[in-house]
Amino acid sequence: MTQPILSARDVVKTFGSGHTRVRAVDGVSLDLAAGELVTITGPSGSGKTTLVSILGALLQPDLGSVKIAGQEIATLGETALSMLRARTIGFVFQSFNLLEALSARDNVLFPAHLAPGGARAAGARADALLDRLGLSARAHAMPGTLSGGEKQRTAIARALINEPKLIIADEPTGNLDSHSGQEVMMVLHDVARDQDCAVLIVTHDQRIEEVADRVLWLEDGTLRDRKAEPRKLARDPVCNMLVDGGLSTIFAEHDGRRYHFCSERCRERFVADPQSYAAGGALATAAERSPT
Amino acid sequence: MLNWTLRELLLAPQQLVASVAAVAGAFLLVLFFEGVFAGESVQIVALIDKTDADVWVMQKGVGNMHMTTSFVSDWKVDAVAEVEGVAKATPILYMNTTIEAGGRNWFSYVVGVEANDPRVGPWQMAAGAAHPSPGGAVVPEIFASDAGLKLGDTVRIGGRDFRVDGFSRDTFSMANSISFVSFGDLADLMNSLGAVSYILVDAKPGVDPQALADRIKAQVENVNALPRAVFVAHDYSIAVQMGLNIIWIMTLIGGALAVLLTGFVVYSHVTERERELAVMKALGVHNRSIYAAMCAQALIIGGLAFILSLALMAAAMPLTAVLAPKISLAITADAVMRVGATALAVSLVAAVIPVRRIVSVDPVTAFQQ
Numbered sequence: 001m002t003q004p005i006l007s008a009r010d011v012v013k014t015f016g017s018g019h020t021r022v023r024a025v026d027g028v029s030l031d032l033a034a035g036e037l038v039t040i041t042g043p044s045g046s047g048k049t050t051l052v053s054i055l056g057a058l059l060q061p062d063l064g065s066v067k068i069a070g071q072e073i074a075t076l077g078e079t080a081l082s083m084l085r086a087r088t089i090g091f092v093f094q095s096f097n098l099l100e101a102l103s104a105r106d107n108v109l110f111p112a113h114l115a116p117g118g119a120r121a122a123g124a125r126a127d128a129l130l131d132r133l134g135l136s137a138r139a140h141a142m143p144g145t146l147s148g149g150e151k152q153r154t155a156i157a158r159a160l161i162n163e164p165k166l167i168i169a170d171e172p173t174g175n176l177d178s179h180s181g182q183e184v185m186m187v188l189h190d191v192a193r194d195q196d197c198a199v200l201i202v203t204h205d206q207r208i209e210e211v212a213d214r215v216l217w218l219e220d221g222t223l224r225d226r227k228a229e230p231r232k233l234a235r236d237p238v239c240n241m242l243v244d245g246g247l248s249t250i251f252a253e254h255d256g257r258r259y260h261f262c263s264e265r266c267r268e269r270f271v272a273d274p275q276s277y278a279a280g281g282a283l284a285t286a287a288e289r290s291p292t
Numbered sequence: 293m294l295n296w297t298l299r300e301l302l303l304a305p306q307q308l309v310a311s312v313a314a315v316a317g318a319f320l321l322v323l324f325f326e327g328v329f330a331g332e333s334v335q336i337v338a339l340i341d342k343t344d345a346d347v348w349v350m351q352k353g354v355g356n357m358h359m360t361t362s363f364v365s366d367w368k369v370d371a372v373a374e375v376e377g378v379a380k381a382t383p384i385l386y387m388n389t390t391i392e393a394g395g396r397n398w399f400s401y402v403v404g405v406e407a408n409d410p411r412v413g414p415w416q417m418a419a420g421a422a423h424p425s426p427g428g429a430v431v432p433e434i435f436a437s438d439a440g441l442k443l444g445d446t447v448r449i450g451g452r453d454f455r456v457d458g459f460s461r462d463t464f465s466m467a468n469s470i471s472f473v474s475f476g477d478l479a480d481l482m483n484s485l486g487a488v489s490y491i492l493v494d495a496k497p498g499v500d501p502q503a504l505a506d507r508i509k510a511q512v513e514n515v516n517a518l519p520r521a522v523f524v525a526h527d528y529s530i531a532v533q534m535g536l537n538i539i540w541i542m543t544l545i546g547g548a549l550a551v552l553l554t555g556f557v558v559y560s561h562v563t564e565r566e567r568e569l570a571v572m573k574a575l576g577v578h579n580r581s582i583y584a585a586m587c588a589q590a591l592i593i594g595g596l597a598f599i600l601s602l603a604l605m606a607a608a609m610p611l612t613a614v615l616a617p618k619i620s621l622a623i624t625a626d627a628v629m630r631v632g633a634t635a636l637a638v639s640l641v642a643a644v645i646p647v648r649r650i651v652s653v654d655p656v657t658a659f660q661q
Contacts, residue, residue, distance in 0.1 A: 049656070052659065053656045082573070082578045085574065087576070094659075097568075101302070106299075111575050
């Protein structure tokens with residue numbers, strides 16, 4: 001692997017204290033190289049948002065090291081961190097997060113004000129990005145008039161305007177229909193391939209997993225490389241969610257069988273009345289739902 | 293960022309208009325009270341200003357006219373007339389008293405003028421004679437509407453009845469009015485035999501009023517002499533000082549009101565746009581740029597409100613003259629500068645209000661649904 005754009009070592013982040021203490025990220029290590037597309041997936045509450053916030057230089061870890069483009073974020077002050085985010089990282093959010101007062105083109109140009117040369121120098125680049133993402137005709141439209149797919153493509157153009165080395169996308173297809181989701185997925189794939197950009201995506205969307213170079217599974221703050229492991233997926237008998245039986249630590253035995261749960265709450269409900277739920281959710285094999 | 297600042301304000305134009313109007317209302321309150329005091333002050337110096345003498349001569353130690361008594365021996369009128377550069381010296385008598393008519397009382401300057409010398413008198417008439425004959429008086433026309441007076445009716449001045457010979461214009465204000473009677477009548481009323489109050493001096497062409505005033509002081513004993521502009525300035529500053537505390541209190545109240553309104557608007561913008569601010573921070577915008585944007589928004593609101601308040605005040609002046617003729621309004625450069633400075637201070641203070649809220653916006657929330 002070439003020099004990684006993003007390098008995290010033994011990252012720990014804890015919230016709360018005493019009985020409410022939660023280790024949201026627990027010893028995560030990760031390298032991400034230019035041109036690589038990596039997805040992180042995992043159940044709700046597994047620490048995805050916390051991890052992605054740390055890897056995006058929005059949150060400092062309690063322990064461990066995070067280097068972005070060679071810069072250790074723990075050593076940077078508020079101004080330097082802002083500058084690092086503006087010039088090195090492009091963000092794509094699930095709910096698009098376009099600025100309502102600005103047109104699509106002005107939204108794309110917004111981060112360019114924070115880069116050397118300013119927005120004037122980036123005008124041509126913004127037009128090219130809008131053209132490449134099929135938004136030329138909608139350049140002057142306000143966010144309120146854009147469709148979900150158009151909003152997300154605008155957000156991707158905004159993320160790319162300063163030619164960042166790292167793109168961090170949080171559920172970029174989460175609020176989109178299947179067609180728009182497919183478009184966005186391909187755009188992100190092309191960004192990694194054509195622009196030699198490291199792309200880190202938090203997602204539940206299997207279509208993105210299919211084009212990813214690596215698929216990482218985050219549960220209880222711990223990261224595993226899912227493609228490298230044979231998986232035993234099980235269905236939570238209470239909420240019907242798929243859980244990795246090999247990694248899950250929340251389970252219960254009933255009638256000689258082991259049941260896995262996405263959360264402690266589901267487990268408690270199961271234990272209170274196992275007969276109501278026991279019909280489904282037995283440990284399934286990877287054959288039931290192939291990860292790749 | 294400036295682009296976002298402007299467009300964000302325009303995103304809700306009705307809210308912007310309402311905010312600007314509310315803040316302009318607070319500024320208008322300040323301007324209006326300042327305008328009333330300025331208008332009253334202008335009226336207080338109206339006699340000196342409109343009479344247009346080059347130099348005013350008065351008792352030594354006296355430097356103004358408002359609420360003052362001045363006595364100068366009448367032989368000094370001739371002494372002043374003989375000073376080099378004097379074209380004409382005209383004596384007047386003057387007293388502060390109340391005028392009673394129709395069951396009402398008005399505080400008034402009463403000026404005694406020579407009936408056969410039109411040098412001094414009302415500068416604008418509504419009806420009747422401009423110069424009162426013995427036993428007659430020229431009073432402000434507001435008295436007519438307030439007390440139902442007509443020409444030939446009787447008013448009491450200093451305990452003596454006078455016949456109304458004429459109604460003058462531009463001689464009334466809430467604090468003070470100007471009435472004219474004959475010189476002889478006022479001399480009797482004041483029991484001022486052998487004395488005048490002021491001597492009005494017209495200079496010969498080309499003579500500097502200040503130099504002439506200095507010469508009069510040097511050549512005529514126990515008198516003070518002031519060029520008209522200086523005399524006006526003295527009385528005007530006294531009049532303004534009388535209202536200065538009230539003006540400052542009104543400015544503080546109006547300013548505080550404007551701070552609250554502008555602060556509320558800017559704070560609301562921050563709370564309504566908290567998610568956008570989180571996104572901006574995530575994208576790399578520094579806190580100080582967000583402060584600057586909020587500061588710019590407050591300055592825009594303050595600036596627009598200031599301009600609107602001036603426009604409303606300009607519209608209020610002719611309307612007030614018609615609807616409330618007793619109120620004299622004037623906009624002075626001082627008042628405009630004071631309100632302008634207040635608007636600037638208001639904007640800067642208001643921009644500080646949401647600072648803690650801006651700091652507390654966590655960029656991580658940009659990831660939340």
